[in-house]
Amino acid sequence: xxxxxxxxxxxxSVDEIAVATNDEAERVExxxxxxxxxxxxxxxxIVLEQVAGGYAFRAAREAAEACSQLFGRPVERGLSPAxxxxxxxxxxxxPCTRPEIARIRxxxxxxxxxxxxxxxxxxxxxxxxxxxxxxxxxTTPLFERVFGLGNLSELPRLEELGADTEDIRVRLHAVAExxxx
Amino acid sequence: MLVHELELDLEAFEGPFDLLLTLVLKEExxxxxxxxxxxxxAFVEDLAERxELDLEAxxxxxxxxxxxxxxxxxxxxxxEQVELDELDPEEAAEELARRLAEYRRxxxxxxxxxxxxxxxxxxxxxxxxxxxAPKLEPRxxxxxxxxxAAALRALAVEPPPVSLAHMALRFPPVSVFLERxxxxxxxxxxxxxxxxxxxxxxxxxxxxxxxxxxxxKASEVTLSQAAPFAPIRVARAEQETPAARERxxxxxxxxx
Numbered sequence: 001x002x003x004x005x006x007x008x009x010x011x012x013s014v015d016e017i018a019v020a021t022n023d024e025a026e027r028v029e030x031x032x033x034x035x036x037x038x039x040x041x042x043x044x045x046i047v048l049e050q051v052a053g054g055y056a057f058r059a060a061r062e063a064a065e066a067c068s069q070l071f072g073r074p075v076e077r078g079l080s081p082a083x084x085x086x087x088x089x090x091x092x093x094x095p096c097t098r099p100e101i102a103r104i105r106x107x108x109x110x111x112x113x114x115x116x117x118x119x120x121x122x123x124x125x126x127x128x129x130x131x132x133x134x135x136x137x138x139t140t141p142l143f144e145r146v147f148g149l150g151n152l153s154e155l156p157r158l159e160e161l162g163a164d165t166e167d168i169r170v171r172l173h174a175v176a177e178x179x180x181x
Numbered sequence: 182m183l184v185h186e187l188e189l190d191l192e193a194f195e196g197p198f199d200l201l202l203t204l205v206l207k208e209e210x211x212x213x214x215x216x217x218x219x220x221x222x223a224f225v226e227d228l229a230e231r232x233e234l235d236l237e238a239x240x241x242x243x244x245x246x247x248x249x250x251x252x253x254x255x256x257x258x259x260x261e262q263v264e265l266d267e268l269d270p271e272e273a274a275e276e277l278a279r280r281l282a283e284y285r286r287x288x289x290x291x292x293x294x295x296x297x298x299x300x301x302x303x304x305x306x307x308x309x310x311x312x313x314a315p316k317l318e319p320r321x322x323x324x325x326x327x328x329x330a331a332a333l334r335a336l337a338v339e340p341p342p343v344s345l346a347h348m349a350l351r352f353p354p355v356s357v358f359l360e361r362x363x364x365x366x367x368x369x370x371x372x373x374x375x376x377x378x379x380x381x382x383x384x385x386x387x388x389x390x391x392x393x394x395x396x397x398k399a400s401e402v403t404l405s406q407a408a409p410f411a412p413i414r415v416a417r418a419e420q421e422t423p424a425a426r427e428r429x430x431x432x433x434x435x436x437x
Binding site (some may be wrong): 009055056057058059064067068071080082084085087088089091092102104105107108135142145146147148155156158159161 | 240243244245247255282283286287288289290293294295297298299301302303304305306307308352362
């Protein structure tokens with residue numbers, strides 16, 4: 001199992017490991033738990049993490065400086081605020097189309113989406129059902145891995161994120177009342 | 182700076198930005214008169230006077246201006262109903278606030294992602310194309326080489342020539358039916374055309390009808406039909422010409 005996890009370049013699910021090792025999923029999970037104990041922060045240079053719906057090895061945080069001397073982070077480098085807004089919209093609403101993203105952001109989403117697809121953080125996910133339907137996009141497992149998410153449900157609830165629009169709502173309603181009067 | 186504080190001084194309007202939007206929605210200011218470019222210029226000039234770029238305000242401004250442009254574009258399309266057109270000011274204000282709230286929530290989500298990215302900055306992992314998965318060889322049932330050879334041999338055989346005989350239209354000569362009808366009239370005064378041609382092919386019936394017309398032209402017969410598509414009654418002409426009588430007689434002799 002360690003060998004599989006070392007060779008893999010993306011997280012492996014319990015089922016995938018079970019098929020490859022010709023073993024039961026329960027035993028695989030138990031073994032993964034033991035591996036997690038052995039390969040954890042402060043105890044090993046490599047850490048077993050549960051991310052993007054599977055398990056994968058990564059470097060320990062204390063080795064980050066050494067890694068940065070030798071390796072770059074091409075995927076995350078240069079993620080602009082526009083790209084992050086686009087990612088947020090697709091992560092919460094996905095699959096969704098570029099017009100839907102543009103409607104929320106108020107600007108065209110073509111450039112941002114194309115860049116994120118090229119980085120492997122977004123991917124196409126079918127089309128809208130109507131004739132000539134727009135292409136839909138969703139986040140990739142790489143997105144979850146880059147942001148350290150076990151899955152998309154680990155994102156904070158959208159309702160809880162600061163929607164401090166009471167001020168503009170109050171002001172707009174006040175204006176509306178004056179016009180109605 | 183918040184967007185709604187932006188003061189505008191346009192030809193069609195003077196006042197705060199959010200008031201402009203509400204008035205447009207209420208149709209108290211014509212959408213066609215709103216110089217959106219002027220609104221953008223005012224915003225940009227206001228930004229230039231400040232020391233630092235307020236990205237949040239820029240984002241909000243973009244959402245509101247794009248909503249304005251969307252309304253304007255829809256109003257230009259013939260027959261297109263502006264969705265906010267039928268709303269009263271309270272509902273229009275609520276819709277506008279909803280759109281802005283939605284944008285602000287995703288903006289906060291993007292801030293959360295940025296913070297998360299910063300936290301995960303010291304996490305390094307292997308990135309690369311997935312290793313090649315072994316290709317599954319499709320399993321075929323055992324085949325007989327002889328069967329393949331036989332199939333290929335069949336392909337090499339010349340196909341039989343296709344007969345086009347069925348496409349040739351065969352018309353019997355009109356004279357055949359002329360003789361027949363004259364012979365009939367020699368034995369009886371009248372007959373039904375439909376009964377006489379029953380069972381014949383379409384081509385033969387057409388030729389028989391031509392023969393009938395020839396007889397009529399020669400005044401050898403009279404034709405009658407009780408109603409459209411009713412049976413055609415053929416009768417020997419009352420006033421038969423000598424030539425016609427001779428022809429009928431010779432036809433009767435030949436058929437005897």
